[in-house]
Amino acid sequence: MNKVFVALVFATAAISAQGKMVSDDLGPQANAGQEQPGQGKQIKDPAEYNAYIAALNTQDPKQKAAAMMAFLQQYPSTIMKQEALEQARAAYQASGDVVKLEEISRLILKDNPSDVQSLALITAIERNRGTAQAAAEARTDAEKGLQLLPSWKKPDGIQEADFEKVKSQMNVVFNGAAGFGALQAKDYPNAKNYYLKALQAVQLDAGNMQDVYQLSIAELESNPIDVDGFWYAAKAINLAANNAQAVQSISNYAKAKYKKYHGSPDGWDQIVAGAATQNTPPPNFSASIKPAATPCEIAVDAVKQNDPGGLSFSDWEFVLSHATCSPANKEAADKVWQAILAKEKNSEGTEVKLKLPVQVISATRDSIQVAITEENQQAKKADLTVNLEKPTLHPPAAGTTVDVVGVLTAYTPEPFMFTMEKGDLPGAAPTKPPIRRPPPRRRP
Numbered sequence: 001m002n003k004v005f006v007a008l009v010f011a012t013a014a015i016s017a018q019g020k021m022v023s024d025d026l027g028p029q030a031n032a033g034q035e036q037p038g039q040g041k042q043i044k045d046p047a048e049y050n051a052y053i054a055a056l057n058t059q060d061p062k063q064k065a066a067a068m069m070a071f072l073q074q075y076p077s078t079i080m081k082q083e084a085l086e087q088a089r090a091a092y093q094a095s096g097d098v099v100k101l102e103e104i105s106r107l108i109l110k111d112n113p114s115d116v117q118s119l120a121l122i123t124a125i126e127r128n129r130g131t132a133q134a135a136a137e138a139r140t141d142a143e144k145g146l147q148l149l150p151s152w153k154k155p156d157g158i159q160e161a162d163f164e165k166v167k168s169q170m171n172v173v174f175n176g177a178a179g180f181g182a183l184q185a186k187d188y189p190n191a192k193n194y195y196l197k198a199l200q201a202v203q204l205d206a207g208n209m210q211d212v213y214q215l216s217i218a219e220l221e222s223n224p225i226d227v228d229g230f231w232y233a234a235k236a237i238n239l240a241a242n243n244a245q246a247v248q249s250i251s252n253y254a255k256a257k258y259k260k261y262h263g264s265p266d267g268w269d270q271i272v273a274g275a276a277t278q279n280t281p282p283p284n285f286s287a288s289i290k291p292a293a294t295p296c297e298i299a300v301d302a303v304k305q306n307d308p309g310g311l312s313f314s315d316w317e318f319v320l321s322h323a324t325c326s327p328a329n330k331e332a333a334d335k336v337w338q339a340i341l342a343k344e345k346n347s348e349g350t351e352v353k354l355k356l357p358v359q360v361i362s363a364t365r366d367s368i369q370v371a372i373t374e375e376n377q378q379a380k381k382a383d384l385t386v387n388l389e390k391p392t393l394h395p396p397a398a399g400t401t402v403d404v405v406g407v408l409t410a411y412t413p414e415p416f417m418f419t420m421e422k423g424d425l426p427g428a429a430p431t432k433p434p435i436r437r438p439p440p441r442r443r444p
Helices: 003-019 046-056 061-074 081-095 098-111 116-129 132-151 160-184 188-200 206-220 228-239 244-262 268-275 295-305 313-321 327-342 374-379
Strands: 354-363 367-371 384-388 401-412 417-424
Touching: 046 061, 046 081, 061 081, 081 098, 081 116, 098 116, 116 132, 116 160, 132 160, 160 188, 160 206, 188 206, 206 228, 206 244, 228 244, 228 268, 244 268, 295 313, 295 327, 313 327, 327 401, 367 374, 367 401, 384 401
Parallel strands: 384 417
Antiparallel strands: 354 367, 354 401, 367 384, 401 417
């Protein structure tokens, strides 16, 4: 059970106990005209009155809760039903009995659906269950609580400062639970908004580590990614400093996300160290983390920084497969293709066939599908179609390594495929032409 929920329990228990405090003034001898929290209500039956006062004056929280419930069972139509339920709720809160606290809070909501205190407690309990269904229920109750909270009236007998403190804690509980429900539903924009509102109401400390970490998830899982999520993840690591398991879990998730976005872990440790003394992301934090180059950008840079003719077949395929990204990619792909075609000409400009070691993916008598690069060989994925100049009598079996000879004439970017014409398999037996025999002569 998190720190915010515990604080809410004690604070609402105090309001329930103070705001509805009653005494002998509820009995037949109440002083006329004296203002009391329960003014306008009077228990006329002496036995009922004595039973209520006895329950009210019970000191032990568990016994007091039981006494109040026994009073309600004995006097189900009592004029003090609401007060008795609230006193029982406060006693269950004080005793830490969450099961009974939920039960009594739901009883109060049944009679009074707008009871903000019970709604806040139910919401916190639902969120702490951690299941998808409970998260959805918590979000529904939290959104209702956020609608009711601004119009909640201060109970009699409560100091304004105490009342505002409880309202602030309820704001944290409602927004945090609504954020958690949205997060579980992968509604990342609303989850982010709710969590930010929850954190605006409090000074960041270990008590709201859960909200800070879940806010980071909402931001880092958004599309496009919200880079501020890296700061909130770093802050959550600092807030969880005394919980090694939590630190490890958060670090593994956030560092992997950072490396994927940034291209390397460089700078991550500095972000974690900086967040230790910060309460909000520093100005221009997002701009300080540069995203990793995209595959399209890498393809262009590969040609800018290297001689296209000196690249490997794997690099050629990579550049050519991104030819449609942008005009710059098309230009880079054209340079690579011209470099390949240049390798099929000798110094006199005469056509020269390329000889390539490949792995067979599939084969027929007239053509074979093969993998050139090591990556495609491991994936059993063809990246070259060889159209044979002459049919072969025995097509090579799939998985075998052979040499092919021919001329590269075209490529397809997606899915990537080279096309080779005038293909040949050195050493493979060609198909023999059929033997034509003359028809036998008939004897006269």
